[in-house]
Amino acid sequence: MGTKFVAFSLVLLLLIQAAVYGVVQGSIKSNVRAQLQQELAIGDRVWWQLIDQNTERLRSGADVVAKDFGFRSALGTGDIETIRSTMENFGARVKATITAFYDPQFELKTTGADMALEDKLLPVLRRVASELGTTDASYKIELIDGRLYQFVMVPVKAPLTIGWVLMGFELEQAQADAMFKLSGVHIALLSDGKQVLLTSVSSDNASELKALNPATDLEIAGETLVVQESAPRPQVNGFHTYVLRSLDEVVAPYRNVQLALLLITAVGLALFAIGSALLAQRVTVPLRALAGAAEQLSRGDYSQSLPAMRHRDEVGDLSRAFDQMRTSIQGQQHEIMQLAYWDRLTGLPNRTQFRDLIKQSIQASSAGGGPAHPVTVIMLNLDRFKHVNDVLGYAFGDQLLKAVADRLSTHIPPDLGTVARLGGDEFAVMVEDQDATQATPIAHRIAIAFEAPLKLEDQTVDLSAGIGLASWPQHAQDVDMLLSRAEIAMYVAKRKTTGIQIYDPALDSSSTQTLSLLTELRHAVEDGQLRLYLQPKLNLSDNTVIAAEALVRWQHPVRGLVPPMQFIPFAEQTGFVRQLTLWMFEEVAKELPRLRADGRPLRVAINLSTRDLLDQDFPAKLDAMMLKHNAPTNAFCLEITESAIMDDPQRAEATLNRLSERGFKLSIDDFGTGYSSLAYLKRLPVNELKIDKSFVMGMENDESDAKIVRSTIDLAHNLGLSVVAEGVENQAILDKLVELQCDEAQGYFMSKPIPLPDFIAWRAKHQASQAA
Structure with a gap:
């Protein structure tokens, strides 16, 4: 941890110093370029001031010639030799290379004796003379045969202008050297063809100036020169003027500053590393001890106290706070475990x-x-x-x-x-x-x-x-x-x-086997896949079929005949059982004329679910259905389990009262297996009790079941209710029920649930056998 702390501190310091160095470097570059531009501009002005000073000196020399008495006398007499000699003498004094005399119309009269009057020079001299005489220019610099000449011209007046004295001076290396000594800026004059005409740069490197480009710096003998071209002047013809300044010379003082900054950074890093190491040791050693103690706490060991810290600083305070936390956690750990894994009320696992x-x-x-x-x-x-x-x-x-x-x-x-x-x-x-x-x-x-x-x-x-x-x-x-x-x-x-x-997966509405069951049930109702089955009920007093229980079966196009236990519990869970109940009533009401076609009455029992009883609109839906098929309500018996009533007794009682008022017969199904309550039995408009088959099937061999059946029959009769026994599996049970004066019976002994056409046929056959 100490090493990381020192390394992090050094990296942070390095980043700061790097940022400072970057800012300084950027500032140096900006300042150097600004200084170079300023020095180049000064150098350019110095050069042209030197040219202007040279012009004044040359004009003074030419003016001496123009005012010389002998020269003027020779002009008056037309003595050309005297004019030439005078011009030659004075030209030699002022170091003029070319001397010439022109009349007021700029026609050449004579030249100095040292000039051979080359034909190719005469047009140039005449143009120069004409330009100097007709413009405000005080001088002209011309490129002649690869050499640069500065021309000045003065008028000869008496008092009117009677002629012009033209003098030309070759620009020399001394002028360029003087320029460099005065300003520290190099001068370079190049022709349009990149020929070096005059420069203060060493002659050994002068040839490299041919690559000169004002847009880029120039490298000469390992030295970087910044280049700037002088603005064009009307006095200059046939060449370009450049000023050059050494970038290395300007940057040199700043490099010393950079070196000093790097040295300070190195010393600062060393001192910072030493200080950080000492500080890290002071901080990390106790923190490492605390980390070991914290690891001990993380393992759940709160028994050992943390090492005492002598420091009266934040680290010591932290150590003491950790130890207080340890004792507090130790005291609370047991309570937390109790809350997390045990039920506080019963003491059992949660x-x-x-x-x-x-x-x-x-x-x-x-x-x-x-x-x-x-x-x-x-x-x-x-x-x-x-x-x-x-x-x-x-x-x-x-x-x-x-x-x-x-x-x-x-x-x-x-x-x-x-x-x-x-x-x-x-x-x-x-x-x-x-x-x-x-x-x-x-x-x-x-x-x-x-x-x-x-x-x-x-x-x-x-x-x-x-x-x-x-x-x-x-x-x-x-x-x-x-x-x-x-x-x-x-x-x-x-x-x-x-x-x-x-x-069982069939009970689970969320299991993979029943994911699509609700959709398929809807299709079963819409596509006519449901079948109405009936199980007959015998009147035990005369052995006639006076009632039947209506049951639903599902003829699936792929699965075949689906058992009720595979879709009825699911329908109850999802609430779709209400649609199944209405389908049953619809089918029975529609088929009721066929069931009574033989002229004998028949009552059909239909099971109601809890959801049916809790639906406040259920009685109104039955009213509409009875009216639609012109079906009498007394042809129906509604079977309700005790558990369905007990889920919400008040609402169930209200619904049952409304159904009873409409003439429906009400029966308590599976009596004896639920929350039997005589108080509810007395208050509800019930007409019938249906003894659960578990008691009926066991009454033949179990005296307790027989007593329950006998007691239920007596109780129902005492309350004015009729009794139906389901689960009759043999003749012995049927005979016993007759002996106990049970009213009706149903079971596999008589008939299992069968389709409606089969039921009609079975009933007719049974009645015929009774008549015989």
Whole structure:
């Protein structure tokens, strides 16, 4: 950590210094270029000032000639030799290379004796003389035979202009050298053909000036020269003037500054590295000790105190704060674990711990390499617990949950299964090495445990529960799916009041087998795939068929005849059962004339679901249907299970009263298996009780079932109700029901559910046999 701290600090400092160096470098470049431009401009002015000074000197010499008495006298007499001699003498004094005399019309009269009057020079001299005489130019510089000449011209007046004295001086190297000495700026004069005419650059390197380009710097003998071209002047003809300044000379002072800055940076880095290392050691050593202690805390070891820090600074304060945190965490850890994994009310494992226990059991079973040992979850949910809370209060409800937990723990010892409270009034038991079928006796043990009422605060509470079972790996491949499917089975058990239910994919509206079932059911209604089946009911007093139970079957185009248990529970879960109920009424009402075509009355029983009873518009829908088919309401018997009534007794009672007022006969289906209540039985407009087949089928061999059937028949008759017994499987049971004065009976002994045409034929055959 200390090394990283030092390295980070050095890198940060380097970045800062690099940024500073970059800014300085950029500033130097900008300043150097600005200075170069300024010096080049000054050098350019110096050059032309030197030319102007030279012009004045030359004009003074020419003026002496023009004012000389002898020269003027020779002009007056026309003595050409004297004029030439005078001009030659004075030209030699002022170092003029070319001398000439022109008349006022710029016609050449004579030249100095040293000039051979070459024909090719005369037009140039005449043009120069004409330009100097007719313009304001004080001089002219001309390129003649590869040499540069500066010309000046003065008038000869007496008092009018009687002629012109022209003198030309060759530009010399001394002038260029003087220019460089005065300004430190080189001068270079190049012809249009890039011939070097005059320059202050060393003659050894002068030839390199041919590559001169004002747009780029020029490299000569390892030295960089910045180039600038002088502005064009009317006095100059046939060449270009350039000023050049050494970039290296201008940059040299700044390089010293850069070197000093680099030296300061190097020294600063060294000092900073030493200081950072010392600081890092002071900080990181105690922090490393704290990190070791923190790692110890991360492993859950809160028993050892942190090392004491002598520093009276932030690190020491941090160490002391860490130690206080350790003691606080140590004190709270147990409470946190309790909150995270245990139910505070009952002391049982909560959902989180229960899930972890199942997961560990599944992993242990999977890791063995051999056959997987099943893991089963038994989930139960208390019935009517909300009603207990509403009537007796939440405090009593909490006491009741504690009592339930104690009873479960008593009946399910740890070696048999692990009991947990998942939340609310929901409990669960994990059973290892047993599948759902093998664990069913444990579920029965739990159900038996709830048969004895609970006594709390002078209150006696009868409890029951819906119990669902699911197993790994038979029903689920992971812990979450296992819990979900056990819960599905539990809720199916509560709805069907079966007490105990093992998970089956047909019960699961979210399983892969039933994903498309709702759509297919809709199509079944629309496409006429549903079939109406009827199971006859015998009047035991005269053995006639006076009623029948209507049942639905699904003739699937691909699956064939789908059993009711594969789609009825799903329809109840999704609410589609209401459409199935209306379809049943529609079919029966439509076929009622065929069923009564023989002149004998027939009553058809149709099952109602909980959703039908809770639909406030259901009676009105039946009214419209009866009116549509002109069907009498007394031809229908509506069978309702006790559990459907108990889900919402008030709404169910209101719906049943409205149906009874319309003339429908009402029957309590599966009587004796649900929440039988004489109070509700007395208040509801019920006409019939239907004894559950589990009692009827067992009455032949079980005296207890026989007593239940006898008692139910007596109870119904005493209340003025008729009785139907379902599940008649043989003649002995039928004879027993006749003996007990049961009103009606149905079962496979008489006939299983059959299609409507078959039912009509069966009924006719039965009546014929009775008549015979």
